[in-house]
Amino acid sequence: MPRPLTALIFPAHCRLCRAPVSNGPDLCPGCLHDLPWLEAACTQCARPLAGAVGPVLCGACQRHAPAFDAATALLHYRPPADHLVQRFKFAGELALAPLLAGLLATRIAARPSGLPGLLIPVPLHPARLRERGFNQATELARVLGRRLGIGVDHRLCQRIRRTEPQSTLPLKQRRANLRNAFTLSGRLAAAHIAVVDDVMTSGHTSGELARVLKQAGARRVEVWVIARAGH
Template identity: 85%
Template sequence: MPRPLAALLFPAHCRLCRAPVSGDPDLCPGCLHDLPWLEAACAQCARPLVQAHGPALCGDCQRHTPAFDAATALLHYQPPTDYLVQRFKFAGELALAPLLAGLLATKIAARPSTLPGLLIPVPLHPSRLRERGFNQATELARVLARRLGLSVGHRLCKRVKRTEPQSTLPVKQRRANLRNAFTLTSRLTAGHIAIVDDVMTSGHTSEELAQVLKQAGARRVEVWVIARAGH
């Protein structure tokens, strides 16, 4: 259905305050303005920094260089980002993918840096994909690819281990939980890759996947996420 007709028949409401809105994105100007935009962040892992004076690294990245080279996050993982991400991921509101990934695409397009040759959504284990019915990272990567003119390696990477949700584990076990979780199904042809995920918390998932990509010959690996947790 053409969008103007659809808008007439089903007037859109702001996803957060229910005020009537027209067109994309499905947030009213007030709620859009009030989102917790992540501005001051570590150049390498996107961890929020109290204040950034140009490119700055957080303490963790200064002590231990991550396997990925840079990370870009759109929002702080705090209300109402957590609500939006949970509606998207657990309530299956796939219409939130164009909203969230569209905003992230705008942020990425505004950077001066070169775009990657390939996007890789963090894969779900097949059994979890069956339970959820979709991979939230794939839905985001599709939108990012369309908006930025990039391609997505949908089946290039597999999750071979069904890991426990990181949030349920003690910090010490989180790295071990993800070890050997990912494998590549074919040869890498792109040298510059962006891993796409919904939320980055400890960074261990991206770290593990970035290591696999680097071992397979990737020269530069970025991480793109909607939201970044941590202080």
């Protein structure tokens, strides 16, 4: 029997365990349920805080608050969420963007607080963008913008310094590594902005971008990421 055309366009297999899925092309109910959902976290930086209930700040944010006001992370950056993000980012499996950003959009739509007026993906340096062929943050922001009805500006902000990957540097050098990494080429179209990225590790990258946005007049800057590293 010939396969229906839709089965060719949307191979109906779970992207993690390859089990057939009937409703939607993405994850089977078991894999969806087993994702490392990040539930309890610092309100400001989304650092995982086991057992936290309600709004709470981690010790790091209490000592030295980042320039952004709040952060939302969908998943812990650990298996299998890290594999999904790496397949999307480094293997160019772009079909994972609607899956990952769609799940994040659902979480954000369910929250009581107001939505930002503009989404800004964390820019890649032009040289890295050429190497990779796409900016993973822009792909995620586009899905989020469509689902939530928010405009995306991926041109306003540029990365003007090719910084070393943060993970290769000692902690003390990471902040300095990012100084003057970003610039804006126009006026902000909203006072409340969400910066979008795939993964937050130290928070220094989004913190530096938030600092630049605040300097340009933003009043509230959030950070939205698919996954948050850290314990």
